[in-house]
Amino acid sequence: MKPIHRFNCACWSALALTGIITTAGAQDPLPSWNEGAAKRAIIHFVQTTTDSGSTNFVPPEERIATFDQDGTLWVEKPMYAQVMYCLDRVPAVVAAKPELKNVEPFKTVLSGNREAIARLSMKDLEKILMATLTGMTTDQFRSEVKKWLATAKDPRWHRPYPELTYQPMQEVLKYLRANGYKTYIVTGGGQDFVRVYAEQTYGIPPEQVVGTMGGVSYGYDQDGKPVLTKDPKLLLNDNNAGKPEGIHLMIGRQPYAAFGNSTGDREMLEYTKAGDGVRLAMLLLHDDVGREYAYGPAQGLPDSKVGTFTQELYDEAKHKGWTVISMKDDWKRIFSFD
Amino acid sequence: MKPIHRFNCACWSALALTGIITTAGAQDPLPSWNEGAAKRAIIHFVQTTTDSGSTNFVPPEERIATFDQDGTLWVEKPMYAQVMYCLDRVPAVVAAKPELKNVEPFKTVLSGNREAIARLSMKDLEKILMATLTGMTTDQFRSEVKKWLATAKDPRWHRPYPELTYQPMQEVLKYLRANGYKTYIVTGGGQDFVRVYAEQTYGIPPEQVVGTMGGVSYGYDQDGKPVLTKDPKLLLNDNNAGKPEGIHLMIGRQPYAAFGNSTGDREMLEYTKAGDGVRLAMLLLHDDVGREYAYGPAQGLPDSKVGTFTQELYDEAKHKGWTVISMKDDWKRIFSFD
Numbered sequence: 001m002k003p004i005h006r007f008n009c010a011c012w013s014a015l016a017l018t019g020i021i022t023t024a025g026a027q028d029p030l031p032s033w034n035e036g037a038a039k040r041a042i043i044h045f046v047q048t049t050t051d052s053g054s055t056n057f058v059p060p061e062e063r064i065a066t067f068d069q070d071g072t073l074w075v076e077k078p079m080y081a082q083v084m085y086c087l088d089r090v091p092a093v094v095a096a097k098p099e100l101k102n103v104e105p106f107k108t109v110l111s112g113n114r115e116a117i118a119r120l121s122m123k124d125l126e127k128i129l130m131a132t133l134t135g136m137t138t139d140q141f142r143s144e145v146k147k148w149l150a151t152a153k154d155p156r157w158h159r160p161y162p163e164l165t166y167q168p169m170q171e172v173l174k175y176l177r178a179n180g181y182k183t184y185i186v187t188g189g190g191q192d193f194v195r196v197y198a199e200q201t202y203g204i205p206p207e208q209v210v211g212t213m214g215g216v217s218y219g220y221d222q223d224g225k226p227v228l229t230k231d232p233k234l235l236l237n238d239n240n241a242g243k244p245e246g247i248h249l250m251i252g253r254q255p256y257a258a259f260g261n262s263t264g265d266r267e268m269l270e271y272t273k274a275g276d277g278v279r280l281a282m283l284l285l286h287d288d289v290g291r292e293y294a295y296g297p298a299q300g301l302p303d304s305k306v307g308t309f310t311q312e313l314y315d316e317a318k319h320k321g322w323t324v325i326s327m328k329d330d331w332k333r334i335f336s337f338d
Numbered sequence: 339m340k341p342i343h344r345f346n347c348a349c350w351s352a353l354a355l356t357g358i359i360t361t362a363g364a365q366d367p368l369p370s371w372n373e374g375a376a377k378r379a380i381i382h383f384v385q386t387t388t389d390s391g392s393t394n395f396v397p398p399e400e401r402i403a404t405f406d407q408d409g410t411l412w413v414e415k416p417m418y419a420q421v422m423y424c425l426d427r428v429p430a431v432v433a434a435k436p437e438l439k440n441v442e443p444f445k446t447v448l449s450g451n452r453e454a455i456a457r458l459s460m461k462d463l464e465k466i467l468m469a470t471l472t473g474m475t476t477d478q479f480r481s482e483v484k485k486w487l488a489t490a491k492d493p494r495w496h497r498p499y500p501e502l503t504y505q506p507m508q509e510v511l512k513y514l515r516a517n518g519y520k521t522y523i524v525t526g527g528g529q530d531f532v533r534v535y536a537e538q539t540y541g542i543p544p545e546q547v548v549g550t551m552g553g554v555s556y557g558y559d560q561d562g563k564p565v566l567t568k569d570p571k572l573l574l575n576d577n578n579a580g581k582p583e584g585i586h587l588m589i590g591r592q593p594y595a596a597f598g599n600s601t602g603d604r605e606m607l608e609y610t611k612a613g614d615g616v617r618l619a620m621l622l623l624h625d626d627v628g629r630e631y632a633y634g635p636a637q638g639l640p641d642s643k644v645g646t647f648t649q650e651l652y653d654e655a656k657h658k659g660w661t662v663i664s665m666k667d668d669w670k671r672i673f674s675f676d
Contacts, residue, residue: 215583228586270564
């Protein structure tokens with residue numbers, strides 16, 4: 001056994017040395033990343049924008065980094081966690097309004113027929129979202145989502161959704177924050193939904209979650225206590241062009257770094273790169289069918305309705321100097337429990 | 339001269355002593371405030387919510403304080419600065435669209451007849467706001483507002499508007515921030531307008547300005563560069579019930595402290611006080627005709643369309659334990675140039 005042990009020791013020393021070289025004497029801030037262009041791009045960006053002697057120096061107050069959530073910070077397959085929540089809430093909605101029992105799309109959801117549910121149209125899905133995400137107070141909603149998060153499990157790993165965050169991205173969040181960057185989530189998901197767990201899951205407070213926004217109405221409960229009720233009124237669809245629009249509304253500054261994984265993030269990355277100086281734009285390609293999922297359709301990967309990453313987007317990224325992260329090649333480790 | 343000098347010295351020592359007693363050994367954080375209930379309320383609130391041994395302790399991440407702007411942080415009379423901006427922009431708008439020259443309300447504004455301008459209806463004013471606050475890119479708008487702020491002067495003090503901030507409130511902002519509070523502006527004014535100067539004027543970054551929000555549209559300029567264009571579409575009127583609604587959208591947490599000065603702030607204070615634990619709600623009453631203005635109509639002060647503070651609001655404040663700040667009695671000094 002001894003020679004093997006000694007060999008392992010030598011390996012570890014070599015790895016540590018690489019780490020030291022990469023990060024200029026400091027501890028490796030991104031230990032779950034393999035050495036490569038993606039890791040180098042992140043470290044170079046942070047070093048050059050925080051070095052007061054660099055022409056790329058960014059004043060601390062302007063250090064804004066934005067992250068898509070589903071598929072960028074945590075698993076989005078086979079279906080967005082929020083849609084799972086909405087489907088799971090249908091029985092409670094029907095119990096409160098029994099007249100919906102035999103009305104579509106609620107009838108199909110109640111049937112439990114997975115294939116039929118998967119075939120529901122976008123219009124049907126919208127009806128389910130409206131029925132399960134609006135009409136209650138913000139406090140009631142928060143409490144329902146918390147309850148669900150404590151019990152719901154992902155169908156593949158059988159773990160609560162907040163455990164399915166990507167360890168390499170958690171390291172990027174922490175590394176950016178340690179260097180004075182304010183980290184924001186900019187998600188197509190519901191702003192109120194993501195806020196329930198963002199602080200605990202990512203260390204991102206509610207005021208740094210930008211998402212699809214519905215209106216709320218101020219009023220009073222039966223005891224005269226002020227409440228905010230979630231309205232079935234869409235203020236902002238925080239996808240595609242909605243992402244830079246949401247960033248302007250909620251932050252009012254152009255980000256210096258943006259991370260996404262699908263066509264819905266294209267405009268956010270474009271907007272980020274349009275700013276002066278050095279900006280970082282990164283797209284995560286899910287090309288790891290063994291450890292997670294593989295979908296595109298870029299690079300011949302299977303097509304996907306959830307988290308579509310087209311070849312056109314891939315080509316644009318390569319052409320414009322946005323970095324494509326290969327989950328398979330760039331990530332040493334996917335989850336904290338790996 | 340000597341006796342007078344000595345007398346002054348004794349006075350200063352006595353004042354310093356009072357300061358020391360008030361703030362328990364520390365330097366007085368609110369030197370522009372007279373000793374009284376208002377100053378005590380602020381200091382007690384900060385001390386009790388930041389003392390980890392207190393049952394009223396508030397974790398740092400939940401320390402949110404919201405401030406109305408016009409009439410709370412700076413002068414709002416005779417007219418809101420933003421309305422002055424819009425009126426001043428009319429000639430440029432008409433130059434770009436000469437067909438508006440003989441159309442109301444632009445014709446009246448161009449006439450320069452102050453009485454006629456003051457008589458413009460709310461609908462006319464809205465037309466002016468739409469024409470001067472929308473239709474341009476966010477960059478063009480920021481640049482126009484900056485230019486205006488550098489030259490426009492208040493009609494009474496003949497100083498740029500950002501100099502007309504209240505020194506006692508600047509001290510409250512700093513005192514709260516020094517104690518871990520995130521300070522937000524929550525204004526009925528335009529979010530994009532206030533963001534142009536909030537950082538320099540109050541140390542409040544754009545992402546902590548909540549205001550009346552218009553939609554923006556993502557697009558491209560003639561060189562293909564991404565731009566955001568300000569739309570004539572109102573997303574949120576950040577007044578009255580709109581203030582807690584805006585706080586939910588932009589912050590997602592209930593504030594622990596809220597400061598206002600008019601009926602438009604009523605719901606924000608009510609919402610703040612509805613939270614658990616110790617919360618601070620304060621209303622500034624402009625009762626100082628000599629040093630600033632006096633208007634209500636609360637407490638027999640002259641009625642005012644700008645910054646209305648009704649007797650009903652005054653009574654509610656007294657009844658519910660919201661603190662009314664008397665500018666005349668509570669403030670030793672109004673402006674930094676005093």
